Amino acid sequence: MCGIAGVVYKDKKLHPVGSDMTKMLNALQHRGPDSAGFSLYGGLGLEDNEYLLNIEVKERPGLIESVKEIVEFVSPIKSEELIPSVENFSIYRCKISLNEFSQLKPLIMDIDKLEDVMVLNGSHSFEMIKDVGSVLEIADRYDTWSKMGTHAIGHTRFSTESLVDRYHAHPFQTYIIPDITVVHNGQITNYWKIRDPLERKGHIFETNNDTECIVHYVADKLENGYSLEEALEQSVKDMDGPFSYIIGTPNGVGIAKDQLGLRPGVMSENDDVFAIASEEVSLREVMDTQNVEQISPGEVRVYEI
Amino acid sequence: MIIYEGDLMREIEIDAQSKTPREINRAIRDMSQEYDRIILKNPDAKHYLAAGLTNDVELVIEGSAGYFVGTMAHNARIKINGNAGWFPADNMTEGEVIVEGSAGDGVGQGIYGGTVVVRRDVGSRTGEIMKNGTVIIGGNSGFMTGIFMMGGRIIILGDLAEDAGESIIRGAIYVLGKIKSLGKNAKIEEIDEEDKKELKELLPSYGFELDDSKYDNFRKIVPRSKRPFYGQDSEEG
Numbered sequence: 001m002c003g004i005a006g007v008v009y010k011d012k013k014l015h016p017v018g019s020d021m022t023k024m025l026n027a028l029q030h031r032g033p034d035s036a037g038f039s040l041y042g043g044l045g046l047e048d049n050e051y052l053l054n055i056e057v058k059e060r061p062g063l064i065e066s067v068k069e070i071v072e073f074v075s076p077i078k079s080e081e082l083i084p085s086v087e088n089f090s091i092y093r094c095k096i097s098l099n100e101f102s103q104l105k106p107l108i109m110d111i112d113k114l115e116d117v118m119v120l121n122g123s124h125s126f127e128m129i130k131d132v133g134s135v136l137e138i139a140d141r142y143d144t145w146s147k148m149g150t151h152a153i154g155h156t157r158f159s160t161e162s163l164v165d166r167y168h169a170h171p172f173q174t175y176i177i178p179d180i181t182v183v184h185n186g187q188i189t190n191y192w193k194i195r196d197p198l199e200r201k202g203h204i205f206e207t208n209n210d211t212e213c214i215v216h217y218v219a220d221k222l223e224n225g226y227s228l229e230e231a232l233e234q235s236v237k238d239m240d241g242p243f244s245y246i247i248g249t250p251n252g253v254g255i256a257k258d259q260l261g262l263r264p265g266v267m268s269e270n271d272d273v274f275a276i277a278s279e280e281v282s283l284r285e286v287m288d289t290q291n292v293e294q295i296s297p298g299e300v301r302v303y304e305i
Numbered sequence: 306m307i308i309y310e311g312d313l314m315r316e317i318e319i320d321a322q323s324k325t326p327r328e329i330n331r332a333i334r335d336m337s338q339e340y341d342r343i344i345l346k347n348p349d350a351k352h353y354l355a356a357g358l359t360n361d362v363e364l365v366i367e368g369s370a371g372y373f374v375g376t377m378a379h380n381a382r383i384k385i386n387g388n389a390g391w392f393p394a395d396n397m398t399e400g401e402v403i404v405e406g407s408a409g410d411g412v413g414q415g416i417y418g419g420t421v422v423v424r425r426d427v428g429s430r431t432g433e434i435m436k437n438g439t440v441i442i443g444g445n446s447g448f449m450t451g452i453f454m455m456g457g458r459i460i461i462l463g464d465l466a467e468d469a470g471e472s473i474i475r476g477a478i479y480v481l482g483k484i485k486s487l488g489k490n491a492k493i494e495e496i497d498e499e500d501k502k503e504l505k506e507l508l509p510s511y512g513f514e515l516d517d518s519k520y521d522n523f524r525k526i527v528p529r530s531k532r533p534f535y536g537q538d539s540e541e542g
Contacts, residue, residue, distance in 0.1 A: 030352075261410065261429045261448055264391065280369050280388055281350035290406050292369075292388050294428040296466065297448045 001158040002170075002185035003028025004265075005277040006246040006253040007286055008151040012305045014043055018147025021154045022139040023285035028278055029135050031185075032158035035169035036138050037130025039181040039248045042150030044127055046095070050078070051104060051122050054129075055092045056085075056166060058116035064092055066114055071096060074107050083142060085131055085166070091120070091142075105175040105204070118167050125179045125250040130155075130169040150305060153248040155183035162209040171248065172212045176203055176219035179250050184211040185278060186243030186263045194239060211245070218247055232256040232300040244295065246276060252304030261297030268292050274303040315340045321354075322347040330356055337362035337381070350390065355383050372409075375402040378419075391428070394421040397438070403511070410447070413440035416457065422511050429466070432459040435476070441511055449488060451478045451526065460504065462513060470526040472533065478526040479504060481519065487526065490533040494525045 005024040009015045017040050025036055044052060053071070057063050064082070071077055075096035083091040098104060101124075108119040121128040126149075129142045135156060139145060155170035162168045171181040188194060188210040195205060195213050203216050214235070221231035228247065232254050242262030246255045255276045257265050267276040268283045268291055275283050280292050295301060317340045321329050329345070330353065336343050337360035345366045348354060352371035355364055358381040366374070369387035376395040385393075388406035396415045403422045404412075410428035413421040416438040426444035430452050437457040445463035452471040464482035471488025479496065487493065496504075501520045508515060 264409065266409070279350065279371060279390060281371060284350060284369070290387065292407055294407070294409055294426070294447065297429055 001031040003031035003156040003278045003282070004153070004183045004185050004244065004246050004255075005155075005282050006151070006153040006183075006248065006255065006275065008252055008274040008303045008305060010272055010274060010303075010305065012150055014148040014150065016145075016147075017041075017043065017149035017152045018139075018144040020286050021152040022135060022144045024275075024277060024282040025135040025154045025156050026139075027282040027285050028156050031278060032156035033134065034159045034164045035130065035132045035157045035166065036135045036155060037128070037157075037169045037171050037183070038144060038152060038154045039126050039128050039171045039173075039183075040144070040147050040149045040152045041126040041179075041248060041250060043148040044123070044125060046124055047097070049097045049099065051096050051098060051124050052127065053092075053094050053096060053108075053111075053122045054120040055094075055111060056089055056118045056120055057092045059088045059090060060116060063114070063116060067092060067111060067117055068094075070111050070114070071107070074098065074103060085141065086133065089166075091131075101178050108175070109204075120167060121173045122175075123173070123179055126181065126248065128171060128173065128181065130171065131166045132164060132169065151248070151253055153181060153183050153246045153253055160187065162207060168207060168209055170211060172209070172215045174203075174212075174215040174219040176216060177223050180215060180219045180222065181248045182211060182215040182218065182245055183248075184214055184243060184245040186245070186258065187241045188213055188239050188243060189241035190239065210241075214239070214243075214245055215247070222249075227302075228252070228254045228304065229300060229302045232302065236298050236300060244278070249304075252302065254300065254302035255295060256300045257295045257297060259298040265295035266292050267295060267301055269303075276301065314342060316342040316344065318344045318346055320346045321349065321351065326351050326353040326356075329354060330358075333358060333364060334360070337364075348387070350388075352390070355381065358383070369406065370404075375400075378402065389423070393423070394419070397421070407444070412442065412446075413438065413459075416440070420511070426463065431461075432457070432478075435459075439507070441508070441513070443513060445482070451476070451491075452488065454478070460508070462508075462515075465526075470528070473526065473528045474531060474533075475528060479523050480526065481515075481523055484524070484526070490529050491526050492529045494527055496523045496525050500525060 078095040080094040170183045244257040244263040244265040342363040348368045350369040350371045359379040366385045372390040379398045382401045389404045389408040391409040392411040394402035398417045400419045407425040408423045408427045418438045420439045424443040429447035431446045431450040434453045440459045447466045449471045456476045459478040468488035470491030
C-alpha cells in the first residue's frame with residue numbers, strides 16, 4: 001500500500017513542518033508499517049557551499065573515524081552529531097563544505113565503499129530523515145517534532161519489492177541536480193525501460209527499487225529544461241503501472257498519478273496551506289476543510305513557492 | 306455515550322475518537338439493536354465504518370469517512386456529514402448511503418440494491434460492476450463511470466470524464482452535463498417520458514431540485530450489446 005503526503009506553506013516562511021508532517025504520516029501509518037521518512041525543506045539554513053550528510057554506521061570500534069577520514073580528505077567537518085538507531089546502527093550526521101555540488105556524489109560513493117557504512121543522503125536545502133519502525137518511533141528518535149521549514153514530503157512504507165531497511169525507506173534522492181526527492185505509492189512496471197536510457201546517459205542507480213528510478217527520471221527532465229509540472233506530465237505518459245508519487249524540490253512539491261488512477265491521491269488547499277496525501281485523514285492534520293479534491297487518473301498537481 | 310429518549314425515537318451518540326474501526330463497528334452493531342438513530346462523533350475519516358451493518362437504523366457520521374464506508378450494509382440508512390474515501394457503499398444490498406461532501410473512486414461499487422447519493426464530485430469508476438440499485442452524484446464523476454455495470458441506474462448531475470460506460474452490460478447512466486468520451490460497448494440515447502418521470506420523482510426526494518426544463522437535457526448511456534465479448538456486434542437472443 002504505502003502512504004504519501006506533502007505540504008507547502010504558501011507564505012514561504014518557516015513553520016513547524018516536522019511536527020505537521022509527523023502528524024500527517026502518523027494518520028497514514030495503517031498504509032505502511034515497515035519504515036517511514038521525511039524530506040523537510042527550507043529549515044536547514046546552510047551557507048551556499050554547505051551540505052548535510054546522513055550516514056548509517058554500524059556500531060563497531062573505529063568505523064566512524066574511518067568515515068571521518070574520508071570526509072576530511074574532501075572537506076572539513078564543521079559540525080557533527082551521532083543519533084542512535086536500531087539493530088546496532090547509528091546515524092552519523094555531519095555538516096561539510098564543498099566547492100561544487102558535483103563533488104557530493106563522488107564523496108558519497110567513496111564513503112559507501114566502507115563495509116557496514118551507507119550514506120543515506122547528502123543535501124543542501126532539506127533535511128532527510130528516514131528509518132525503520134513506526135512514524136512516531138522515528139519522530140521521537142530524530143526529534144522531527146522540533147523541525148521548522150517551508151514545505152515537506154513524507155512516506156510510510158509497506159514494502160513490496162525491495163529490502164526493508166533504512167536505505168530503502170523513502171524518500172529517495174537523486175544527485176543529478178541538487179535536492180530533488182520522491183515518495184511513492186505503487187509500482188513502475190516498465191522499470192527497466194525507464195532505467196536503461198537514464199543509465200546510458202551516465203546516471204547512477206544505487207538500488208533496484210523503482211522509486212529510485214522515478215527521482216532520477218524527474219531530475220533528468222528538470223536538468224533538461226522541463227518545469228516540474230512538465231516533467232511530471234511526461235512521466236505519466238512514459239511510466240506504466242499503478243502509481244502515485246510526490247516530488248519535493250527546493251521550490252515546492254508536485255504529485256503525479258498513473259493514467260488508470262490505480263493509487264489514491266487527494267488534495268486540499270486554503271489561503272495558507274497546500275496539502276496532498278493518500279487519504280483525507282492525513283490532510284485533516286494540517287487543515288480543517290470540507291473541500292477535498294480527488295487527483296484524477298493521469299493528473300498532475302504542482303505547488304511552488 | 307449520550308442517550309436521548311424522545312417519545313418516538315431512541316437516539317445515542319458514540320465517540321469514535323481513539324477507537325479502532327472494529328471497536329466502532331461493534332458499538333454501532335450493538336447499539337443498532339436498541340436505538341433508532343446513532344450519531345457517530347469524531348470519525349476522523351477512518352476506514353470500514355459501518356461495514357456489514359444490517360439493522361434497520363439511521364447512522365449519522367458527523368465528519369468524513371475513509372474507505373469502504375457502509376460496505377455490505379443491508380437496510381441501514383447511513384448519512385455522512387463530510388466526505389468519503391474510496392468505495393462507499395461497496396456491495397450494499399439494501400438501504401441508503403448519503404455523502405454530503407465529495408467521495409473518492411468506486412462509489413457504489415458492486416451494489417445489489419439501495420441508493421447511494423454523493424452531493425459533490427466523485428473520483429473514478431463510479432458504480433463499477435453494480436448489479437442493481439441507484440447511484441446519484443450531484444457533481445462530476447471521473448474516468449470509466451459505470452465500468453462493467455450489470456444493472457441499476459447511475460445519475461450524474463455534473464459532467465462525465467473519459468470512457469463513460471466502459472464495457473457496460475446492463476443498466477443505464479443518466480447524465481445532465483457533458484460526456485467526455487464513451488467506453489467500449491456504450492452508446493448514448495435520448496431519454497423518454499418514462500425516464501423523465503422516474504428522474505422527477507427520484508431527484509427531489511434526495512434534495513436535488515432542478516428546473517423542469519433541465520430534465521429535457523438528460524441523456525442516457527446504455528449498452529450497445531448485452532453480450533459484447535462474444536464477437537457479436539448486435540445483441541443475441
